[in-house]
Amino acid sequence: MKLVREVDEMDIATEYDVLVVGGGIAGMEAALNLADMGFKVLLVEKEPSIGGKMILLSKVFPTLDCASCIATPKMAATAHHPNITVLTYSEVEEVRKVKEGLFKVKVLKKPRYVKEDLCTGCQQCEFKCPVTVPDQFNYGMVARKAIYIPFSTATPRIALIDIDNCILCGICEQVCPADAIDFTEEPVEYEIEVGAVIISTGFRLFPAEKMPNYGFGRFKNVITSMQMDRLLSPTRPYNTILRPSDGRIPDKIAYVLCTGSRDKSVGNPLCSQVCCMYSIKQAQLLMGALPLADIYIFYIDIRAFGKGFEEFYNQAKAMGVNFIKGKIAKIIEKENGNLILRYEDIDDGGKLKEEEFDLVVLSVGLLPNPEIRKIFVHPSLELDEYGYVKVLDEELSPAKTNIDGVYVAGTATGPMDIPDSIISAGSAAAEAASYLSRYREKAVEVRE
Numbered sequence: 001m002k003l004v005r006e007v008d009e010m011d012i013a014t015e016y017d018v019l020v021v022g023g024g025i026a027g028m029e030a031a032l033n034l035a036d037m038g039f040k041v042l043l044v045e046k047e048p049s050i051g052g053k054m055i056l057l058s059k060v061f062p063t064l065d066c067a068s069c070i071a072t073p074k075m076a077a078t079a080h081h082p083n084i085t086v087l088t089y090s091e092v093e094e095v096r097k098v099k100e101g102l103f104k105v106k107v108l109k110k111p112r113y114v115k116e117d118l119c120t121g122c123q124q125c126e127f128k129c130p131v132t133v134p135d136q137f138n139y140g141m142v143a144r145k146a147i148y149i150p151f152s153t154a155t156p157r158i159a160l161i162d163i164d165n166c167i168l169c170g171i172c173e174q175v176c177p178a179d180a181i182d183f184t185e186e187p188v189e190y191e192i193e194v195g196a197v198i199i200s201t202g203f204r205l206f207p208a209e210k211m212p213n214y215g216f217g218r219f220k221n222v223i224t225s226m227q228m229d230r231l232l233s234p235t236r237p238y239n240t241i242l243r244p245s246d247g248r249i250p251d252k253i254a255y256v257l258c259t260g261s262r263d264k265s266v267g268n269p270l271c272s273q274v275c276c277m278y279s280i281k282q283a284q285l286l287m288g289a290l291p292l293a294d295i296y297i298f299y300i301d302i303r304a305f306g307k308g309f310e311e312f313y314n315q316a317k318a319m320g321v322n323f324i325k326g327k328i329a330k331i332i333e334k335e336n337g338n339l340i341l342r343y344e345d346i347d348d349g350g351k352l353k354e355e356e357f358d359l360v361v362l363s364v365g366l367l368p369n370p371e372i373r374k375i376f377v378h379p380s381l382e383l384d385e386y387g388y389v390k391v392l393d394e395e396l397s398p399a400k401t402n403i404d405g406v407y408v409a410g411t412a413t414g415p416m417d418i419p420d421s422i423i424s425a426g427s428a429a430a431e432a433a434s435y436l437s438r439y440r441e442k443a444v445e446v447r448e
């Protein structure tokens with residue numbers, strides 16, 4: 001059952017200047033920019049915590065700054081800003097434009113089965129819960145409980161029950177010192193009015209199982225780059241790098257660049273813009289974590305186009321990372337879990353070669369998140385030919401969509417790295433502020 005909140009029982013305001021959809025780095029930046037200008041912002045995030053992909057990363061290229069050390073203060077600033085209301089574990093169901101400066105929005109808040117105002121994040125429920133399932137925030141490499149806090153830096157730090165896997169044993173209810181467990185919670189629908197909308201719904205990771213010749217999902221020691229970023233991060237699942245099949249520390253690791261990028265055969269002709277650099281970043285971090293390991297990067301071309309990127313690439317070469325120009329045709333698993341990579345060595349006259357590795361990392365590309373289109377019931381939102389939110393003018397107005405008053409920030413509009421996502425968020429916030437200054441007051445006056 002879905003409860004529709006009546007206006008007089010709303011626990012949040014019913015009117016905001018701006019709705020921001022998606023609380024990754026781009027959404028948080030856009031919300032903070034607008035809130036600092038005095039606008040009231042509602043930020044809606046579908047996951048139980050804000051932070052997006054960035055909070056799950058290890059370090060960032062090319063500076064090797066710790067990703068969570070940069071993202072956590074932004075998350076805290078967003079959650080505590082007096083002009084920002086954050087609704088996590090919530091989805092925007094519908095956006096309808098009434099007139100310039102006025103959009104009617106429906107938001108569905110999913111039940112956590114844990115009272116947000118009572119939970120202290122003490123994790124007593126999590127420690128005692130008897131159910132274990134794969135942890136989606138560690139990309140299935142370890143388990144989490146059926147009642148859980150998503151990750152150690154989750155914002156807000158509030159538990160939730162994964163009701164599909166809960167066995168209703170009631171242990172969490174017995175051990176919760178704050179009496180916060182509530183199995184009777186229902187989804188709640190809010191009807192809200194806003195003056196403008198910013199879409200910052202980010203990207204999806206290329207599903208590596210779509211390339212069967214690489215064996216992801218079948219060969220235990222083939223993992224994705226996102227899994228490797230988790231293994232290298234300060235909030236990592238184990239204290240070192242272990243290969244999945246037997247928990248051994250790998251001695252020889254291969255990276256397969258352009259997995260699912262620049263490849264029409266899997267429906268993604270675009271360069272994902274970050275894979276070369278994040279693979280070089282991970283290779284450098286691995287050389288620090290496993291000084292005796294040999295690291296190989298198989299590439300088509302290395303795209304090191306940003307400030308300091310070429311130097312970062314040269315630094316990896318100087319550290320001893322092996323770069324081999326050649327596309328991987330096939331990966332074969334041996335009985336001991338090792339992997340044979342068959343490839344064409346372009347710099348050695350295109351010879352076909354084979355090399356054995358302990359662990360293979362697929363540098364997966366970025367894909368669009370096209371579901372956002374369906375929430376715009378009137379007028380409809382246009383996507384570009386790749387499925388990203390279409391911008392009116394790539395060169396002159398990179399944040400404007402086909403709907404006046406709706407702007408786009410970060411990777412919702414195309415592949416980009418964190419600094420570019422932040423610049424894009426600033427642009428969307430400035431466009432929204434300019435639009436609101438033109439229409440918002442008039443819309444509010446007419447309604448009143």
Ligand SMILES: Cc1cc2nc3c(=O)[nH]c(=O)nc-3n(C[C@H](O)[C@H](O)[C@H](O)COP(=O)(O)OP(=O)(O)OC[C@H]3O[C@@H](n4cnc5c(N)ncnc54)[C@H](O)[C@@H]3O)c2cc1C
Nearest residue numbers: 022024025026046052053060061201202203410411417418
């Ligand atoms: C393995 C890997 C390593 C990387 N390393 C680096 C690096 O070192 N340096 C660097 O600069 N970049 C790196 N990147 C790129 C970086 O992750 C992105 O640039 C950045 O995360 C983009 O932020 P975003 O806010 O646009 O999107 P996201 O991080 O995807 O955030 C989008 C948010 O929107 C939410 N959302 C989606 N749909 C909805 C909806 N319908 N309603 C509500 N919420 C929704 C999502 O849950 C998410 O929280 C890396 C990427 C990968 C894959």
